Amino acid sequence: MIALTPDTPYYAVIFTSLRTEGDHGYSDTAILMEELSKKIDGFLGIESAREEIGITVSYWSSLESIKTWKQQADHRIAQRKGRELWYSAFKVRICKVERDYEFSL
Amino acid sequence: MIALTPDTPYYAVIFTSLRTEGDHGYSDTAILMEELSKKIDGFLGIESAREEIGITVSYWSSLESIKTWKQQADHRIAQRKGRELWYSAFKVRICKVERDYEFSL
Numbered sequence: 001m002i003a004l005t006p007d008t009p010y011y012a013v014i015f016t017s018l019r020t021e022g023d024h025g026y027s028d029t030a031i032l033m034e035e036l037s038k039k040i041d042g043f044l045g046i047e048s049a050r051e052e053i054g055i056t057v058s059y060w061s062s063l064e065s066i067k068t069w070k071q072q073a074d075h076r077i078a079q080r081k082g083r084e085l086w087y088s089a090f091k092v093r094i095c096k097v098e099r100d101y102e103f104s105l
Numbered sequence: 106m107i108a109l110t111p112d113t114p115y116y117a118v119i120f121t122s123l124r125t126e127g128d129h130g131y132s133d134t135a136i137l138m139e140e141l142s143k144k145i146d147g148f149l150g151i152e153s154a155r156e157e158i159g160i161t162v163s164y165w166s167s168l169e170s171i172k173t174w175k176q177q178a179d180h181r182i183a184q185r186k187g188r189e190l191w192y193s194a195f196k197v198r199i200c201k202v203e204r205d206y207e208f209s210l
Contacts, residue, residue, distance in 0.1 A: 001157075001158065002121045002122075002123065002158060002194060002195070002196050003121070003196075005198075012117075012119060012198065012200055014117060014119070014162055014202075016107045016108070016152050016162075017107075018107065047121050047158060047160055048156075048158075048160075049154040049155050049156040049157070049158055049159060049160045050154050050156060051153075051154040051155060051156070052106075052154070053106065053107060053152060053153075053154055054154060055152055055153075055154045055160045055162060057119055057121075057160060057162075082208075083208055087208065088209065088210045089107060089207070089208060089209035089210065090107070090207065090208050090209075091107050091108075091205060091206075091207040091208075092205060092206055092207070093110075093117065093202045093204075093205040094202070094203055094204040094205065095117055095200035095201060095202045095203060096200060096201045096203055097119075097198045097199070097200045098199055098200060098201055099198075099199040100196060100197060100198040100199065101196075101197055102194070102195065102196040102197070103187075103188055103192065103194060103195050103196075104193065104194035104195075105193045105194065
């Protein structure tokens with residue numbers, strides 16, 4: 001679903017990735033990480049899709065909340081496995097959302 | 106592919122969308138819009154994936170380049186068709202990319 005984020009400004013982390021072959025526990029961990037990230041104070045929402053590349057955008061109220069999530073213990077283990085097993089490449093972009101607008105039928 | 110963007114800061118436009126049923130000329134226009142956006146001065150790259158939702162992130166050197174693309178004539182026609190035909194909902198977020206880092210095997 002399209003994330004229901006508050007009025008700007010807020011923050012976005014754009015995580016773009018290329019997967020390696022095979023699952024290697026990736027799918028279970030992805031579900032768990034999404035559940036855990038939602039428990040972090042300042043988490044606002046998440047959007048995700050994968051075709052040739054995967055794009056996951058998570059939204060946060062502050063840079064501090066992003067840092068808290070980056071340093072969360074289980075997430076740190078997942079980050080290590082990401083480099084060792086799951087991703088052939090990724091890029092992380094930390095952004096300030098300055099303006100937004102939307103449309104719906 | 107993961108977009109090869111320059112050193113921060115630069116800008117990102119996160120376009121998250123839900124499609125209506127059927128193509129209605131969407132696919133051809135999507136390809137054309139990607140080609141046209143690349144011709145705008147300040148365009149840096151684009152990343153796209155669709156599953157339940159579609160996420161397209163385009164990268165730009167400045168807010169002015171984003172505005173130029175938003176007002177481009179063919180793009181304006183596509184935006185109107187987007188509201189009339191292709192999307193049941195979308196959200197556009199204009200962001201300043203403050204920091205980034207990457208990994209590759």
